[in-house]
Amino acid sequence: MAPYESDDATAAARDEDLPTGRRKAARYVVPVAVVGVAAATIGLVPALADSGDPDLPKITAQQLIDKIAKSDVQRLSGTVKVSTDLGLPDLGGLESGLVSGAARGEGDGSSADPQSKLTELVSGTHTLRVAADGPDRQKLSLLESGSEYSLVHDGKDVWGYDSKSNEVYHSTGAETGGRHRADQPPATPKGFADEALKAVDDTTSVTVDGTARVAGRDAYKLLIKPRQSGTTVGAISIAVDARTGLPLKFTLTPRSGGAAVLDAGFTQVSFAAPAASTFDFTPPKGAKVTEEKKGAEEKKGAEAPEHTREHATKGGEDLAKGMNGATVLGKGWTSVASFDTGGGAGLPSGGRGGGQGGALGGFLGSLGDQVSGKFGKGTVFSTRLVNALITDDGKVYAGAVTKDALVKAANTGK
Known part of the structure; x- marks a missing residue:
């Protein structure tokens, strides 16, 4: 990435590749498509900041971006919360059901398929637990009222388990595992920050916006703002751990003002290695197990988790x-x-x-x-x-x- 001329200067480095995927042309479900698009655009996971701004050494925007790029945290566990406010019409919860139903139509029909399950994060507030131990072992658990959904990546195996329906989704293969972020479970602030930084170009202002306390840790705040009019994005704020360089919080606010569209980050985090048993999974007795269809890896792999954490910035x-x-x-x-x-x-x-x-x-x-x-x-x-x-x-x-x-x-x- 090119050096910044000043804190207000802009970075280069933007992905120009536009890989193609499957067409989504359900023209009779346009509002639902908009919900799905919004989910893809914002990603998923919030955080609560502690009170008090720590006194940290001065740092430039370029230095802070370099610190994020050099961050090599491979082991962690913690709790995150995601609050999403897209301003969708109140359909009594129908909108989330329609989106997850549409996603199941593209998947293999299991309620444990991550492609459908994680779309539920498009609205409201959710609590998740995450854990990672290197590039081959990650876990994310979505805690719901009286139930839990878990997504476990252990080597070549990816398991999704929905305790409410007692259904299991299983996929295998190096390619499937490789679709997950190499050192983090899906749906964490690091994934969102990476995508936001890819979007930084000459249409963007990037500055350091002071410091904060997030999940009990000292952090710098990186502020990304569009220079263009006509966009609905107001600003993106990324709280970066001062010691490790790991993004701890990601907040996207709309240009129209009001509450954040997405407030995502850790409420508790530890960088100790999680217990090995964290990533063990055996289908419960009596559970319905759905194996990923042969050849599906080439079409979508573990696309849903990646899908939810990507595209946190520019629209088109x-x-x-x-x-x-x-x-x-x-x-x-x-x-x-x-x-x-x-x-x-x-x-x-x-x-x-x-x-x-x-x-x-x-x-x-x-x-x-x-x-x-x-x-x-x-x-x-x-x-x-x-x-x-x-x-x-x-x-x-x-x-x-x-x-x-x-x-x-x-x-x-x-």
Whole structure:
């Protein structure tokens, strides 16, 4: 990464590769797609800061970024909390169920499949326990009311266990294990920080914003802010452990103000090696075990955990990574991912005689704002971070940008 000219100077180093994935073209579930996109865009895990700002030696933004890059913490255990506030419409919990259901449709049908289970973190506050012992052993447990979901990576084996349904999901192979972060369990502030730093370029301001206490440890605060207008991202704050360089907290706030979209970090952390038994797993007696389908590793591997911790920053460029055939319009924080659903039409008609499809179209349309431009007509579905426009001819534009920016992108793309 190029040196900073000053604390306000910007870094280079941004991933230009846009790997393609499976197309997600369910045009009748647009609000649900927006929820899923938002989940992919923000990642998952919060933290509570202790009171008092420690007195630490001065450090520049470049030095702090270098400290993060050189951090080599491979053993840890701790508790994290994730609070996510996307500003979604209140559907009585239906939105989370629909998202996890949609993810199961892409997975192998098990409630223990991490691709579906971890999407539940898209809203509300959740408590997780994490542990890591080198590149081959990690564990994440999602604590729920009266139940627990565990994701265990031990060598070539990846196990997902949902105690509520007593279902187990199992996948094997070096490639599967390799999809997890080499030294951390999925869904930790380090993963989010890495992705945020990839997004730093000449459209970004990076500064050191004082110090903090997080999970009982002294930390520096790195502040990342877009220089561009038109993005919904206000700022990203990363609390970095002063001794180890490990990111302890990740907070993303929207430009519109108010509560953070994501407040993620450790409430307790230890850098001692976890007990070896932490990573042992044997399917409980009577549990339903689902083996990953043959060849599925090549298609998705352990994609869900990685999916939840990635794409913590820019809209269009990151969204395009998970959409087959998607193109990117614009640059930096105002980039927009564009793709065609292939159906040649937008929402199902809400007109008379539309039957069930018409009723569904009317319901979905009521959750969005009708817009028009050179591209034609369409509907914008919004969260506090990610917005998506689906046009009447079946094209989708999505990104961490405002409604006006989406319409402008659609006009340009047309």
